[in-house]
Every structure is written in C-alpha cells, then in structure tokens.
Amino acid sequence: MPSLSALHTFGLDASAQTVSRVDTVSTLFALAQQQFPNLILGEGSNTIFTEDYTGVIWQNCLSGITFSEDADCHYISAASGENWHALVCRCVDLNIGGFENLALIPGTVGAAPIQNIGAYGVEVSKFITEIEYFDLKDKSLKIICTEDCQFGYRESIFKHQLRDVAFITKVMFRLPKQYEYVVNYGELAALKLPSIESIFQTVIKIRENKLPDPRNVGNAGSFFKNPIVPINIFTRLQNEYEDIPHYLVSNTHVKIPAAWLIERLGFKGQIHEGIQCHPQQALVLTNYASGTGRALIDFAKQIKAAVFKRFGIALEHEVQLMGQTERIKL
Ligand code: FAD
Numbered sequence: 001m002p003s004l005s006a007l008h009t010f011g012l013d014a015s016a017q018t019v020s021r022v023d024t025v026s027t028l029f030a031l032a033q034q035q036f037p038n039l040i041l042g043e044g045s046n047t048i049f050t051e052d053y054t055g056v057i058w059q060n061c062l063s064g065i066t067f068s069e070d071a072d073c074h075y076i077s078a079a080s081g082e083n084w085h086a087l088v089c090r091c092v093d094l095n096i097g098g099f100e101n102l103a104l105i106p107g108t109v110g111a112a113p114i115q116n117i118g119a120y121g122v123e124v125s126k127f128i129t130e131i132e133y134f135d136l137k138d139k140s141l142k143i144i145c146t147e148d149c150q151f152g153y154r155e156s157i158f159k160h161q162l163r164d165v166a167f168i169t170k171v172m173f174r175l176p177k178q179y180e181y182v183v184n185y186g187e188l189a190a191l192k193l194p195s196i197e198s199i200f201q202t203v204i205k206i207r208e209n210k211l212p213d214p215r216n217v218g219n220a221g222s223f224f225k226n227p228i229v230p231i232n233i234f235t236r237l238q239n240e241y242e243d244i245p246h247y248l249v250s251n252t253h254v255k256i257p258a259a260w261l262i263e264r265l266g267f268k269g270q271i272h273e274g275i276q277c278h279p280q281q282a283l284v285l286t287n288y289a290s291g292t293g294r295a296l297i298d299f300a301k302q303i304k305a306a307v308f309k310r311f312g313i314a315l316e317h318e319v320q321l322m323g324q325t326e327r328i329k330l
C-alpha cells in the first residue's frame, strides 16, 4: 500500500490502494475502465487524507505550456499537471502581467479552476477562457468555456456537477496587455510604484511572513472559507463587536474573515493532539506534531461549533477532507 504522506501537504500518515501516474491523456482512457473508487490528485495542497484511502489515486503529471500573443493579449495553454507558481514565475520573467497577485499559491494549474484560486484581490477565473477535460463517464475529451464554469468565491462547476467526472487536462488563459494592477489589498496599497515585479515580490513577502511553509510544517492553507452573510446578520454582529472586519461583496452580502472569528474565541496558537491553530494566521490548521486525521477532525469540529455558538455563523471547510472511500463533511 503506497504511502500518501508525501503526496498531500498536510502530511498525515495515510496510504492508498494504488497510486497511478497520469503522464499522457491516453493513460486516462485506460484508467477510466477501472471500477475502483478513484481520486484525481494534483499536488495535494488542498486535500487532506484523514485515513487510509481504499481506492486508486490518479496523480496528475501532465506537462507542457505554450505561449502566444496578438496585438492585445497574451495567450497561454497550460497542461494541468504543471506547477501553478512556476507558471506565475515564467509570466513575471516574460513581463506578462496578471498572475502576480497569485504568486506562491501551491498546487497544479489543473486544480486552480476547481476552487477558483484567489489571493490579494484577484481570482484566477478572471483570466481563464476555456478548460479542456477528460469526461470519465463518456471517456472523451471536452471543452468548457469560462461562462459555463459557475466560478465564484472558492467555487466552480468542478466542485458540483463535474466533481470526480471531469479530469481537467488543460487550462487556456488570456492576459490582456493593457490592464490595471490590483493593489487595493492590505500591504499592496502601500506600493509607491506598482509593477508586475514589485507586486509579485510583495505578495511573496506577505505570504512568507504569514503562512506556514508546508515543507516545514504540514498544512493545507486556509482550513475554512470566509463566511458570506446577509447584511442584516452582519449589522447584528457589528452592534455587539464594533471592530469586526468585513468586506462588502454585493449590495446584500458581507464577507467576514473567519480568522477573526476563530482568533476572537481564543483558538489562535492552541494545540489539540498535535494539530495547531497557526499562531500567525488563525485560519490555517497545521500538522504541528504528528497529528492524526481523527485529531484534526475533532479540533476542526470544536472550532466550527464554537464559532456557531458565539456568532451564529456556520463555517464551511475549504479543504477537501478525504475518508476511506470518499470526501467527508464536518
Ligand atoms: P489537490 O489538493 O491535489 O486537489 C484539490 C481538489 O481538486 C481535489 O478535490 C482534487 O480531486 C481536485 N483536482 C485536482 N486536480 C484536478 C484535475 N486535474 N482535474 C479535476 N480535479 C482535480 N488557495 C487559494 O485559493 N488561495 C491561496 O492563497 C492559497 N494559499 C495556500 C497556501 C498554502 C500554504 C497551502 C498549502 C494551500 C493554499 N491554497 C490556496 C490552497 C491550494 O493551494 C489550492 O487549492 C490549489 O489549487 C490546490 O492545488 P493542488 O494541485 O494541490 O490540488
């Protein structure tokens, strides 16, 4: 039974029945004949194996990137197994702007559309034109355009109708040559001369200061999503907690940082059976001292219950928690 601990950044001790590398699209035709439960895996930076997985892991190793351009835009077609940050670095080196706010997000290009990765005011969906995927039911290659992907905050069709049905093989991007830098988020606003390079470097610095490096301590980034609540619920909370941070996401809804709710309850820095609520960023849980899947789930449930009890907000986990045969919910 191959170990999965090096195949997911949280690093819990778990194994799978088989791990099959997907190096070419034709491998997918052969794998799709199998009857076992299977899971598509990129770099495992948003997936946590909480126990041994009884199915087959399809490890995405598809590679290859092509660049082209016309007078107005750069176009990139990237195989889904390519590393996301490496693609961002190549664009910055080529002075192609757009991805710089999304520097240092771990994982593959193919997983980026799944939860529509976002950071520092930018979401990847802004640049995606089309996605090629292998339909595991029909056993054929298909293309979906961005308008049909149902992108939202940490959301896409790949988490719903196309979950475990679509193996994303290629992502097509368009990056306009004329665009405005996005520098309204936190420390970026202080940049005197924003440029692709300065935004890229600043984002890296912020992230290195705040987020734990999975090479040093196991983690999967933000454990929970930031809740989006109706304004009337937010106003009620604001009456009680004047300093509650928030961002207006529409005329009717407000996003509240889950890290603030969690820190306010005193969890920041706490350790529960080897799992820590990170001392620099309360939204990140870490595998601090050889924790177990059970301890992680217990701790996450405690946090979720405490947030609900105090603030009346039901946190949703952002990470994919894997059980023996399928994803589990808290
Ligand atoms: P995996 O964890 O391997 O897979 C994630 C999900 O996608 C699984 O359900 C898997 O089955 C599915 N999947 C993967 N590849 C494919 C494919 N080719 N076709 C179909 N389904 C597939 N995320 C952000 O949005 N913003 C951040 O700022 C951010 N910061 C992070 C910081 C740290 C330190 C860490 C560890 C994570 C962070 N994340 C962030 C989360 C993570 O980087 C992203 O979700 C990333 O896109 C996951 O890529 P992956 O290849 O590791 O996906």
Ligand code: EPU
Pocket: 118, 119, 120, 121, 186, 210, 220, 221, 222, 223, 224, 225, 226, 245, 257, 258, 259, 260, 261, 263, 268, 280, 281, 282, 283, 318
């Ligand atoms: N805050 C606290 N305590 C903390 C940390 C943050 O109170 O320990 C409050 C502060 O008020 C701070 C606010 O939360 O101003 C926002 O914090 P931060 O800028 O660190 O961002 P976040 O909302 O916690 C989100 C994403 C991150 C992304 C950053 C930057 C989610 C679930 N997380 O975190 O994405 O990198 O914004 O854009 O939306 C991930 O998805 O894995 C991830 C790391």
